[in-house]
Amino acid sequence: MKDYAGVMVFAEQREGRIHPVTYELLGKGREIADKLGRPLSSVLLGDQLEAEARELVYHGADRVFWYDHPVLKDPDLVNYKHNIVRLVREVNPEIFLLGATRWGRSLGARIAAALGTGLTADCTGLEVDEDGSLIQIRPAFSGNVLAQIKTSTKPQMATVRYKVMSSLPRDTHRNGEIIRKQAELIPSPLTITGKERAAEADIAEAEVIVSGGAGLKRAGDFSLLAELAELLGGTVGSSRLPVDSGWIGREHQVGFSGHTVKPKVYIACGISGSPQHLAGMRESGCIIAINSDPSAPIFKIADYGIVGDLYEVVPKLIKNIKRLKRCNS
Numbered sequence: 001m002k003d004y005a006g007v008m009v010f011a012e013q014r015e016g017r018i019h020p021v022t023y024e025l026l027g028k029g030r031e032i033a034d035k036l037g038r039p040l041s042s043v044l045l046g047d048q049l050e051a052e053a054r055e056l057v058y059h060g061a062d063r064v065f066w067y068d069h070p071v072l073k074d075p076d077l078v079n080y081k082h083n084i085v086r087l088v089r090e091v092n093p094e095i096f097l098l099g100a101t102r103w104g105r106s107l108g109a110r111i112a113a114a115l116g117t118g119l120t121a122d123c124t125g126l127e128v129d130e131d132g133s134l135i136q137i138r139p140a141f142s143g144n145v146l147a148q149i150k151t152s153t154k155p156q157m158a159t160v161r162y163k164v165m166s167s168l169p170r171d172t173h174r175n176g177e178i179i180r181k182q183a184e185l186i187p188s189p190l191t192i193t194g195k196e197r198a199a200e201a202d203i204a205e206a207e208v209i210v211s212g213g214a215g216l217k218r219a220g221d222f223s224l225l226a227e228l229a230e231l232l233g234g235t236v237g238s239s240r241l242p243v244d245s246g247w248i249g250r251e252h253q254v255g256f257s258g259h260t261v262k263p264k265v266y267i268a269c270g271i272s273g274s275p276q277h278l279a280g281m282r283e284s285g286c287i288i289a290i291n292s293d294p295s296a297p298i299f300k301i302a303d304y305g306i307v308g309d310l311y312e313v314v315p316k317l318i319k320n321i322k323r324l325k326r327c328n329s
């Protein structure tokens with residue numbers, strides 16, 4: 001039997017900042033590695049990110065494989081994949097985890113294909129069975145069942161949704177090794193632009209999301225929701241239907257096949273509350289639903305429900321928030 005070297009987590013960075021899903025994966029990875037009695041490692045690629053490499057140790061990693069080169073500053077699928085595949089072959093982890101961000105999904109699929117191993121996408125839970133195999137849990141059949149998947153090839157690879165796992169408290173007394181690796185670089189056209197990254201970061205990290213659904217009459221009406229979102233310091237989300245109609249970019253989609261979000265406040269405007277939509281936002285702190293149909297399922301999970309026409313309710317909210325802001329200034 002091969003001598004496997006524990007759990008490895010891909011440390012996703014954006015403009016030099018570690019994406020918080022990485023810390024969540026390290027939290028879960030620590031739990032799994034301890035159960036298996038093996039080390040937890042992380043791989044970080046970027047430009048001058050030594051302090052960030054140390055952060056990975058503070059959040060649970062025993063070892064950080066650190067690639068430092070200006071070419072790796074921006075996520076670059078070709079070079080990231082090439083170097084991670086080399087590292088996995090050298091270190092031989094039995095489990096390899098990435099965040100199910102747009103970037104993590106693209107990279108994970110390429111790494112798995114190159115290694116000839118399986119990959120379970122979009123997991124919402126991870127467990128280890130009595131044989132030490134990873135059980136990868138994810139919604140299936142439009143979110144109606146939770147599938148438990150066990151891959152027979154190694155490393156067992158999974159992408160995991162943001163905001164479903166918990167990170168460990170940052171502990172600066174935690175010891176770990178930072179191992180500097182030499183990157184092997186090849187010409188690559190596949191980098192992710194700053195604009196693409198910003199849009200994704202926006203929705204996943206927003207504290208307030210104002211989402212629109214098929215209750216909107218036309219694409220331009222998202223500007224009404226954007227005005228409300230801006231007043232509340234938030235961003236705009238969407239159900240799948242406006243995205244499919246090309247009214248708003250896919251990076252705004254919340255739900256089963258979009259983003260999982262956990263803002264402090266989620267305002268659903270003209271969204272019925274399908275199981276697929278709820279799968280992406282039900283963990284929000286406070287859910288406010290605006291819908292003209294009093295029997296819409298969204299009201300079952302809403303903390304506050306407003307039965308009414310969003311074209312009347314949203315402008316009133318905007319007007320009142322502006323008035324309150326004026327009074328407070």
Ligand SMILES: Cc1cc2nc3c(=O)[nH]c(=O)nc-3n(C[C@H](O)[C@H](O)[C@H](O)COP(=O)(O)OP(=O)(O)OC[C@H]3O[C@@H](n4cnc5c(N)ncnc54)[C@H](O)[C@@H]3O)c2cc1C
Binds near residue numbers: 254272291308
């Ligand atoms: C495999 C799969 C994956 C999917 N993934 C996703 C996903 O990630 N995210 C997602 O959202 N969906 C997803 N869906 C689609 C999902 O099943 C629903 O079709 C979708 O969520 C419905 O969107 P909606 O609520 O905007 O539209 P509808 O269900 O049509 O609801 C529109 C609502 O607007 C209300 N309304 C109409 N006019 C007004 C008005 N003037 N003012 C106030 N309210 C009004 C109506 O009463 C209604 O409740 C997926 C489906 C499948 C099969």
